[in-house]
Amino acid sequence: MMNSKKGKQFSTICAQSGKLSGAIHPHQTPVYATAAFEFDQLTAGSEAFLSQPGTHVYSRYGNPTVEAVAQTIAQLEGIGCGEEAYAVMTGSGMAAIHVVVQAICRPGDLILTQADLYGGTTELFVKVFQPFGIQLMFSDFADAGEIEEILQKNPTIKMVYLETPTNPMLNCVDIGLVSEIAKKHGVMVVVDNTFNSPYITRPLALGADLVIHSTTKxxxxxxxxxxxxxxxxxxxxxxxxxxxxxxxxxxxxxxFEAMLIQIGLKTLGIRMQAQSNNAMQLAEYFSSHPKIKAVYYPGLKTHKHYQIAEKQMDCFGAMLSFELDLSLSEIEKLIPKLAIGRIAPSLGETETMIMHPASMSHLRMPLDLKQKYGINEGLIRLSVGLEDIEDQLATWESALQTI
Ligand SMILES: Cc1ncc(COP(=O)(O)O)c(C=O)c1O
Known part of the structure; x- marks a missing residue:
């Protein structure tokens, strides 16, 4: 189609569209939805390529919206370090773990880790990295002497990879202690801080080398x-x-994802505090309930790792597990009665989420291991949400009356 007056024709206008001229001062970082960044001159382009990362050339190399989020997370995780922290963002939590192992470990290296890691991480280590010659060793990191001995006897350990609190039993690992021992052996410590977020625990200030997040949570x-x-x-x-x-x-x-994460970050502190407060009150309520066999919450003084939790957690988080003396079919009947709490295999959202480890996340785990780690049919994991605590308590009170 021809333009009737002289000037650009139809497809030229389309191809060059969407560019406003003049100074614009957005109050928030816009979504830089662009694959590439352009240059007036070739020399400017080559200078930008030379000073990567930090300059903007191509969005896979670096994008301002993504970098704004990375900087916020780096600042939060850097609190208490006495020096600046740096971050890169990835497309998922799994991608963050993948890139760290890929960048640091080589065939012949060992990773010392826990048996009760997030299942996806164990699967990544076993199915993706073991075939490339990166092997695993396990410890529960509870005994300093044992960690010391393992590191001494296995000089090929390149990385200690840990989570605290763990899923679903909320076991806690002393990050400072493990980091101190690992440092003596020149071994890098990587902490998945997804369950806590930097509002609760900052592993870098405790001596860890790298922090991983699934920002999905x-x-x-x-x-x-x-x-x-x-x-x-x-x-x-x-x-x-x-x-x-x-x-x-x-x-x-x-x-686009970075923009969503940035919005979430603005309320991270008040969400974490409120969700932790709710979880604490629920944990106390469950502990005193005659129909509940056990409660796993690091904020309870009865939790086996309360002292570690108290030392490294500013509050005790929104993750909580508890055990009822019920079979799978009885649990199946109970959950739909809950007015608050949706069954969903994730965590960390505003709404309470329920997970049944034995039939969901740990479904494929052999029975003997389930028994060893306490993944019984009566175990329920909650990611406690922001719903008013009175409503949450009333929900459980009426549901537990039916059993
Ligand atoms: C502790 C932990 N780390 C990492 C991941 C992986 O994160 P993503 O699902 O964002 O890849 C998860 C997912 O549930 C998790 O719970």
Missing amino acids: FIHGHGYSTGGAVVGKKKDLILNVIWTFLKLNGSILSP
């Missing part, structure tokens, strides 16, 4: 987005080594 906090982050104090490790692997494997965060 509390950091975004609303359940509309999938993302991950890797944070550390060593600028070269984060913004050169890990960034290089990330830009080459391409598991980057989209700027």
Whole structure:
């Protein structure tokens, strides 16, 4: 189609569309939905390529909306470190774990980790990294002497990889202690801080080298987005080594997801505090209920790792598990009676989420291991939400009366 007056024709207008000229001053970082960034001159382009990352060339290499989120998470995880922290964002929590192992471990290296890690992480280690010659060793990190001995006897251990609190039993690992021992042996400590978020625990200040997040959970906090982050104090490790692997494997965060995560981050502190307060009250209520066999919440003085939790957690988090003396079919009948709490295999959102580990996350775990780790049919995991605590307590009170 021809333009009637002289000027650009139809497809030229379309192809060059969407660009406003003039100064615009957005109050919030906009979504930079652009694959590439343009340059007036070739020299400016080559200078930008040379000073990567930090300059903007191509969104897989770096995008301002994504970097704004990375900077916020780095600042939060860096609190108490006495030095600056740096972060890169990934397309999921799994991508964050993947890129860290890929960037740091080589065939022949060992990763020392827990048997009760998030199942996806264990599967990644076993199915993806073991075939490349990266092997696993396990510890529950409860005994300093044992950790010391394992590290001494196995000089090929390159990384200690841990989670605290663990899923679903909320076991806690002393990050400071493990980091101190690992440091003596020149071994890097990586902590998945997804369950706590930096509002509750900041592993870098406790001596860890790297922090992993699934931002899908509390950091975004609303359940509309999938993302991950890797944070550390060593600028070269984060913004050169890990960034290089990330830009080459391409598991980057989209700027649209980054915008959602940024919105979530604005209320992270008040959400974490309120959800932790609710979880604490529920844990106390469950502990005193005659129909509940056991409660697993690190804020309870009866929890086996209360002292570790108290030392490294500013409040005790929104994750809570408890055990009823019920079979799977009885649990199946109980859950639909709850006015609050949806069955969903995630956590960290505003609404209470219920997970039944034995029939969901740990379904494939052999029976003897389920028994060993306490994953019984009566065990329920809650990601406690922001619903008013009076409503939450009333929900459980009326449901428990029916059993
Ligand atoms: C502790 C923990 N780490 C990592 C992940 C993986 O995160 P994503 O689902 O964002 O890849 C999960 C997912 O449930 C998790 O619970």
